[in-house]
Amino acid sequence: MTDLVSYAIRGVPIGCVFALMAVGVVLTYKTSGVFNLAFGAQAFVSAAVYYETRVRHDWPIWLAFLVAVVALGPAIGYVLDRALFRHLRTAPPIARLVTSLGLLVAIPQMVQIWFGNSPAYNPLGIAPDPGRIFRWGEYALDANQVATILVTLLVVAALTVLFRFSALGLRMRAVVESPRMSELTAINADRVGSSAWMMSSFLAGLSGVLLAPLFAQVEANAFFTLLVAAVAAAAFGGLSSIPLTFAGGLALGVLQQVLAGYLPSDSVVSQGLRPALPFLVLFLLLLFWPPLRGIGRAADPLAGVDPPPPAPAATVRSSGMTTMTRVLAVATVAGFVLAALFWFDAFWLLLFTKGLIFGVIFLSITVLTGMGGQVSLSQAAFAGVGAFATGQLVENFGLPVLPTMFLGALVAAVVGAVLAIPALRLDGLYLTLATLAFALMWENVLVPQTWVSSGPLGVDVPRPLVGPVDFTDDRAFLLLCLVVLALVGLLVLLVKRGTTGRYLDALRGSELAAASIGVDRTRARITTFALSAGIAGLGGGLLASQVGRATPTDYVFFLGLFWVVMVVTLGDRSVQAAITAGMSFLLVPELLSRIDLGFLPEILNPADNPAAIASILFGLGALTYAKHPEGILELQTRRSIERVNTWGAALARRRSATVDASDGPDPAVANGPGGPR
Amino acid sequence: MTPPLLELDHVDAGYGPFRALFDVSFSVAEGRALALLGSNGAGKTTVARVASGLVAPTAGHVRLAGDDVTGVAAFRLARRGVAHAPEGRSVFATLTVEENLVLAFREGTKRGHPGVDASLASAYDLFPRLATRRGQVAGTLSGGEQRMLSLARVLVQPPRLLIVDELSLGLAPIIVSEVYATLGRIKAAGTTLLIVEQLVSHALGIADDVVLLTKGRTGYVGPADELGDLDAHFLG
Ligand SMILES: Nc1ncnc2c1ncn2[C@@H]1O[C@H](COP(=O)(O)OP(=O)(O)O)[C@@H](O)[C@H]1O
Ligand SMILES: [Mg+2]
Numbered sequence: 001m002t003d004l005v006s007y008a009i010r011g012v013p014i015g016c017v018f019a020l021m022a023v024g025v026v027l028t029y030k031t032s033g034v035f036n037l038a039f040g041a042q043a044f045v046s047a048a049v050y051y052e053t054r055v056r057h058d059w060p061i062w063l064a065f066l067v068a069v070v071a072l073g074p075a076i077g078y079v080l081d082r083a084l085f086r087h088l089r090t091a092p093p094i095a096r097l098v099t100s101l102g103l104l105v106a107i108p109q110m111v112q113i114w115f116g117n118s119p120a121y122n123p124l125g126i127a128p129d130p131g132r133i134f135r136w137g138e139y140a141l142d143a144n145q146v147a148t149i150l151v152t153l154l155v156v157a158a159l160t161v162l163f164r165f166s167a168l169g170l171r172m173r174a175v176v177e178s179p180r181m182s183e184l185t186a187i188n189a190d191r192v193g194s195s196a197w198m199m200s201s202f203l204a205g206l207s208g209v210l211l212a213p214l215f216a217q218v219e220a221n222a223f224f225t226l227l228v229a230a231v232a233a234a235a236f237g238g239l240s241s242i243p244l245t246f247a248g249g250l251a252l253g254v255l256q257q258v259l260a261g262y263l264p265s266d267s268v269v270s271q272g273l274r275p276a277l278p279f280l281v282l283f284l285l286l287l288f289w290p291p292l293r294g295i296g297r298a299a300d301p302l303a304g305v306d307p308p309p310p311a312p313a314a315t316v317r318s319s320g321m322t323t324m325t326r327v328l329a330v331a332t333v334a335g336f337v338l339a340a341l342f343w344f345d346a347f348w349l350l351l352f353t354k355g356l357i358f359g360v361i362f363l364s365i366t367v368l369t370g371m372g373g374q375v376s377l378s379q380a381a382f383a384g385v386g387a388f389a390t391g392q393l394v395e396n397f398g399l400p401v402l403p404t405m406f407l408g409a410l411v412a413a414v415v416g417a418v419l420a421i422p423a424l425r426l427d428g429l430y431l432t433l434a435t436l437a438f439a440l441m442w443e444n445v446l447v448p449q450t451w452v453s454s455g456p457l458g459v460d461v462p463r464p465l466v467g468p469v470d471f472t473d474d475r476a477f478l479l480l481c482l483v484v485l486a487l488v489g490l491l492v493l494l495v496k497r498g499t500t501g502r503y504l505d506a507l508r509g510s511e512l513a514a515a516s517i518g519v520d521r522t523r524a525r526i527t528t529f530a531l532s533a534g535i536a537g538l539g540g541g542l543l544a545s546q547v548g549r550a551t552p553t554d555y556v557f558f559l560g561l562f563w564v565v566m567v568v569t570l571g572d573r574s575v576q577a578a579i580t581a582g583m584s585f586l587l588v589p590e591l592l593s594r595i596d597l598g599f600l601p602e603i604l605n606p607a608d609n610p611a612a613i614a615s616i617l618f619g620l621g622a623l624t625y626a627k628h629p630e631g632i633l634e635l636q637t638r639r640s641i642e643r644v645n646t647w648g649a650a651l652a653r654r655r656s657a658t659v660d661a662s663d664g665p666d667p668a669v670a671n672g673p674g675g676p677r
Numbered sequence: 678m679t680p681p682l683l684e685l686d687h688v689d690a691g692y693g694p695f696r697a698l699f700d701v702s703f704s705v706a707e708g709r710a711l712a713l714l715g716s717n718g719a720g721k722t723t724v725a726r727v728a729s730g731l732v733a734p735t736a737g738h739v740r741l742a743g744d745d746v747t748g749v750a751a752f753r754l755a756r757r758g759v760a761h762a763p764e765g766r767s768v769f770a771t772l773t774v775e776e777n778l779v780l781a782f783r784e785g786t787k788r789g790h791p792g793v794d795a796s797l798a799s800a801y802d803l804f805p806r807l808a809t810r811r812g813q814v815a816g817t818l819s820g821g822e823q824r825m826l827s828l829a830r831v832l833v834q835p836p837r838l839l840i841v842d843e844l845s846l847g848l849a850p851i852i853v854s855e856v857y858a859t860l861g862r863i864k865a866a867g868t869t870l871l872i873v874e875q876l877v878s879h880a881l882g883i884a885d886d887v888v889l890l891t892k893g894r895t896g897y898v899g900p901a902d903e904l905g906d907l908d909a910h911f912l913g
Contacts, residue, residue, distance in 0.1 A: 170772070174780055177769050180731060184763070185781050185830070186755035301767045305731050307693030 006139055007261035008254045013145035015253020016152035017210050019246045021230035023159065024203030026237060026245050031172045031196030034085050034096045035239075035429055037377075037436075038103035040227035042201055043208030044220045045107065046073055048115045050209045051123050051218045065126055069205040077201025081194045088626050089179045089193065090306050095626035097375050097432060098568050105558075105565050106619025108220035109612045120219070123212035126151075130213075148210050155203065156246055163242065172196055180302035224557065228440050229253075231433055232282035238291030252281060279441035286422035286430050286437075329576050337482060341475055349474050351586050353546060356481040359582030360488050361539030362567050363575065367492055368532035369564065370572030371504045372525070374428045378419070378439035379536045380560030385412040385442075386537025387544035387555065388452050391459035402464035405541035409534045416533025420526050431529070439557045447552045458551030461544035471545075481542060488535055489575045500527050562615055569621035571631025580633055589614045680743030682707040682838055682869045683728055688737035690727050697723040699893045700737070705838075705886070707742075710860075710870035712880040712901065715890035721873045722764055724890065725842045728871060729761035730754040741838075758837030764846065764873070767827040770816030774807055777815050777826055778833050800829045803859055820847045828856060835868060842873040857883060 021039065028036045036042075050068035053059040059067075080103070088096050124130065125144035132143040141149075163169040171192050174182045179189040207230075208223065215222050229252055236248025256277055286292065340352045361383055368376050390408035393399050399407070415438075422434045447453050463471040464480070471477045495501055503524035544550035566585055571577030592610035606613050621632070628635045681704035690698040697720045705711045713721050726732040727739060730751035738747045746754060755761075769777050778800055782793055801808035804825045810818065815826060824847055831839060841860070845853040857879050864870055864883065874880035881887070887904050889896035897904060 170776055170780060173772060173776075174769050177771050180751070181763070181767060181769065182780075183751035184729060184731070184755055184761050186752050187780070188750075188752050301765060301770075302731070302763060305692075305726060307691075307695065 003261060004258065007258045009139050009141065010145075010261075011254035011257030012250065013141070013148040013253070014214065014257065015250035016148050017207050017214075017249075018226070018229045018233050018253050019249025020152055020155060020203055020207040020210070021227065022233035022237070022245045022249045023156070023242055024200045024207065025230055025234045026239055026242060027159075027196060027200040027203065029234070029239055031176050031200075032081070032085050032089060032096075032193055033093065033176065034088070034100055035432075036200070037097070037100040037227075037432075038080075038107055039200075039204050039230070040223040041104050041107040041111075041220070042073070042076055042204035043211065043226075044218075044223045045076065045111050045208070046205030047123065047208035047212040047218050047223070048111050048120070051120050051212065052115065054124050055120070055122070061126060061128060065209065069202065069209055073202040073205025074198035075201075076205075077197035077199070078194055080201070081197035084623060084626075085197065086190055086193055089189070090300070090303065091626050092373075093428065094369075094373055094375060095629065097429065098565075098622055098625040101375065101377075101561060102565050102569075102619045102622030102625070104224075104619075105561050105622070106616045109615045109619070112220070113609070113612060113616075119217050121217045123215065123218050125213040126209060144213055151206065151210065155206070156242075159242055168192070168195065178300040178302055180300065180305055221558075225440055225444060228282060228437055229256075229278040231436065232278050232285060235282060235285040235289060235292060235433070238289070241291070244291070252278060276441055276445040279437040279445070282437040283422070283434060286434050292430065333579070337478070340478055346474065349478065350546070351590065352583075353474065353478045353481050354543070355583040355586045356478070356485050356579075357539055357542045357546065357582070358585045359485050359579040360481070360542065361536050362563065362578040362581045362585075363485075363488050363492050364532040364535035364539065365564055365567040366572050366575065366578045367495065367528055367535065369568060370574075371492075371496055371501060372528040372532070373504070374525075374529075375432045375564065376435040376529075376532065376560075377432060377557075377564065378435035378442065378560055379532075379563055380555045380557065381435075381439045381442035382412045382416060382533040382536035383540025383543065383560075384447065384550070384555030385415055385533075386540035387461060387550035388447075388459060389537070390541040391461040391544060391550050392451070392454070394461065395454075395459060400464070400466075401462055401545065402466055405464075405538060405545070408541045409538035412537025412540070413530040413534030417526050417530040419533075420529035431525075439560055442555075443557045447555075453550075453552045456552060458549045458554070460549050461541065462548065463545055477546065481546075484538070484542060485579070488538070489579070492535075492575055495528075495531065500524055504528060562618065565622035566618045567631075568625050568629075569618050569631060571633040573630050573634055577631055577633045588617070679707065680740065681705055682742055683871065684738075684740040685724070685727065686738040686740065688727060688734045688739065690723055690732050690734045692732075696735075697893050698727070698734075701890075701893070701895050702737075703888045703895060703898050705869055705871060707869055708864070708867055709885040710864055710872060710883050711886045711888060712877075712884035713871060713873045713888050713890060714877060714880065717875075718892075719890040720893040721890055722842055723893075725761060725763075725840050725871065725873050728838075729759050729840055731761070759840070760831035760834075760836035760838070761840040762827050762831045762842065762844065764842035766820065766823050768815040768818070768823050768830070771814065773812055773814055774818070774826060775811040777830055778807075781830065781834050796833045800833050803832070804829050821849060821852065824848050825852070825856075828859075832859075832863065835863070835866065838869045838871065839863065840871045840873070843875060844872070845874065845879060853879060 021043065025036060025039050028034050028039075046068045049072055050064050053067055054061065054064035084099055084103075085096065088099060125147065127143035127147040130143050134141050134143070134146050163173070171182065171187050172195075174185065174187060175189045175192045175196075179193070182189045182192070211223070211226060212218055230249065233249035233252055234245050236251075237243075237245030259277065336352065340349055344352060361379065364379055364382070365376075368374055368379075386405070386408040388408075389411040390401070390404050393404045393407060394401055419434050419438055420431060422430045453459060463477060465471065469476060471480055540550075540555065544554070563585070567578060567581045570581040570584060589610040592606040592613050595606040597605050624632065630638070684704040685701055688698055688701045689696065690701075701720075701724060703711070713724055715721050723732060727734055730746070730749055730753070733748045738745055740746060741754065741757060741759065746757075751761075769780070772780070775797070778797060779793060782796075801811070806822060807826060807829060810822070815823065818826060824844070828841070828844065831841075839860075844856060848856065860870060860872070861883055870883070872880050872884060881901055881904075884901045886899065887901045888898050
């Protein structure tokens with residue numbers, strides 16, 4: 001009994017921090033409709049600044065806290081709101097999600113550049129006398145834990161008063177529902193939104209600083225993993241109730257410690273279950289927790305004020321144009337392949353092949369995000385599932401490699417279909433959260449298991465051998481990848497043109513309207529998600545086969561995030577864009593590593609730090625998604641087509657003017673090209 | 678001569694690339710009521726949105742009591758006394774009835790504040806059904822009750838210019854008559870009205886002036902009693 005209580009007490013401070021993070025997430029979700037995936041990144045910023053000032057420069061606690069939390073937290077929130085989220089208040093949910101994802105990718109890297117790569121050991125807490133122990137009978141807490149609990153209580157009390165009893169709280173709730181109607185009620189929606197962002201970002205900073213001492217060192221990854229616990233707590237509160245959210249965070253912290261105390265630390269159950277707890281809890285909540293069902297965001301009655309989104313470029317293209325771009329694309333690829341076969345050296349040959357494989361993987365994002373309008377954070381995990389499944393099946397059952405890759409893809413597809421279940425009855429955000437939980441669980445819980453990865457060295461995935469063709473030859477393997485890419489591309493095109501694609505188009509437009517004309521949302525959703533996971537799994541198998549093995553560090557969480565921001569930045573609506581993105585994924589860091597700006601400090605020099613700089617570039621690039629959801633490639637294509645069109649029209653006009661001056665075509669049609677479909 | 682309370686001066690407006698209004702000009706003098714009539718899709722709602730600042734004109738000017746307010750944010754116009762009850766279900770569905778009503782008070786949103794109690798009382802007087810449902814979440818009200826609430830919301834603080842869009846839609850005829858009687862009282866108390874309606878008879882009963890809108894362009898602009906046969910305008 002005493003044991004139980006003392007374990008539980010140890011869980012309270014951790015639970016408090018979970019609760020703080022969760023409340024912060026709920027706050028921005030409630031007030032701006034943004035599920036702030038970058039919340040963990042913001043927590044990391046404040047933790048890093050606190051460490052830098054308090055530990056490295058020995059500032060007094062109050063000053064370091066003032067700068068890192070009280071000043072920096074709200075400041076970041078203000079900037080994010082002013083620069084980004086304010087303009088997205090009436091944008092589709094996916095635009096907001098992608099924007100916060102871009103931040104999640106870019107911010108930690110930017111902090112790392114400033115913070116330096118040298119490890120930051122032994123972070124300090126906010127308690128003035130950290131060694132002091134507070135005792136109640138047989139129970140004890142140290143000063144930092146007590147400080148955490150006190151601060152949390154203070155924050156929760158303040159928030160409750162705000163939302164229950166204050167005018168600002170009421171206005172915040174009104175702005176969440178309809179910024180436009182709030183404005184008609186004389187509320188400055190922008191200002192209210194800003195205050196919400198500042199408050200929530202303050203909580204991010206606060207929880208970052210409170211969490212840091214729980215770890216041996218300050219590093220970004222710890223904060224992402226903790227975010228899952230916070231998201232689980234937020235889900236417990238139905239993404240809206242602050243008291244419930246708080247209770248959820250607390251319960252999770254306590255549960256984790258109690259489990260840790262009771263389960264023998266060397267048992268399989270404990271090693272598997274303990275770290276998996278937050279993920280499992282989140283996933284179960286997404287599946288079964290009634291408050292999450294059907295909340296969605298109440299539709300804004302004034303949504304009709306916004307113009308419809310512009311038509312994707314492909315629909316305003318003339319058919320001649322389409323043919324021309326296709327021919328051009330095929331010619332380019334063919335040119336590259338010929339060059340690769342006959343001219344590239346081994347290094348570039350491998351790189352180019354890898355680019356083709358990433359083209360395959362990125363097509364999975366085209367399917368899910370471009371066509372399905374949903375965001376997955378676990379594409380890297382699916383690729384990993386494909387790769388490890390292939391490896392294990394080949395190793396344990398001696399199956400031939402090539403067919404097994406497709407079997408691996410099937411395994412990934414099944415996992416994907418299971419993950420898609422929460423998204424069936426709930427809106428797209430829950431799918432994203434389920435993939436967040438899965439991706440982190442994959443990395444932290446599943447991959448370390450020997451039946452998945454066979455240990456840190458990973459599992460062999462040999463090159464295929466089909467009849468007389470031995471794909472250990474790099475040129476043969478290149479052709480294989482090309483064929484797979486072509487087949488998958490074709491499959492994606494077929495799906496896009498076929499019934500499922502039409503379904504998805506309808507669903508993207510309006511779920512309600514689509515349902516009323518009998519579009520089966522369940523089937524369309526599961527199909528796309530399983531297809532997408534399967535494609536990623538196939539790509540993962542190919543990738544492993546290229547290097548000969550799949551290792552635990554190949555398919556990490558962060559990589560999956562980077563893939564998504566990369567594809568949405570370049571273009572998620574077309575097969576072509578996915579292939580270009582695959583090439584850029586390898587070429588951009590490669591090119592960056594050749595840009596040697598020796599005058600810059602090492603960490604800012606692209607040549608020394610290509611991966612981080614690429615993350616920042618594409619993370620920030622994803623911020624353009626809201627404005628140009630078709631991606632910059634498609635945007636550029638559209639611009640050039642428009643230019644060619646106007647040029648063509650001008651030419652035609654001049655010609656007809658010389659023929660018959662009185663009867664030229666009228667170019668000034670008010671709702672002409674570029675208008676609504 | 679005092680300038681009109683609301684003036685649209687050669688206004689073009691639209692949504693993205695789509696143009697909904699073409700060169701619309703009219704004005705409403707202080708204390709008068711103007712009915713904006715037209716078929717579906719003529720652009721009436723867009724005119725209302727331009728007048729309350731929800732949609733910014735792409736050309737032309739909007740003036741409020743002589744001041745140029747083109748492109749001014751909607752909440753600033755609201756603070757200057759422009760109230761707009763949008764068409765359709767326009768209540769905060771997640772707030773309670775009473776929260777919907779007190780939202781508009783800038784000085785304080787609590788009962789007990791001077792002014793708040795009295796205004797709430799008069800709103801509930803006007804729509805007794807709302808009084809019995811004051812603690813209920815607005816999204817669970819019936820359609821008619823929601824329309825009442827959206828009207829009550831703009832009336833709790835007597836506006837200087839009241840814009841009502843398709844007020845009668847979804848209300849029982851008897852309530853429509855009541856609401857129009859209320860509008861009449863508000864007008865008598867000095868509020869200027871811009872009424873967007875399909876139910877022409879009610880609107881014409883209260884309007885001093887009429888603007889006819891067809892495909893985003895103004896047709897007849899003038900006093901209500903010189904309008905003559907409406908059908909002739911629409912057909913011709
Ligand atoms: N958000 C919007 N995006 C694009 N077009 C719109 C939007 N809202 C209205 N329209 C179009 O503008 C025109 C005028 O609409 P509206 O002002 O609502 O007309 P009314 O109120 O007279 O029925 C219509 O053709 C309508 O389709
Ligand atoms: Mg209308």
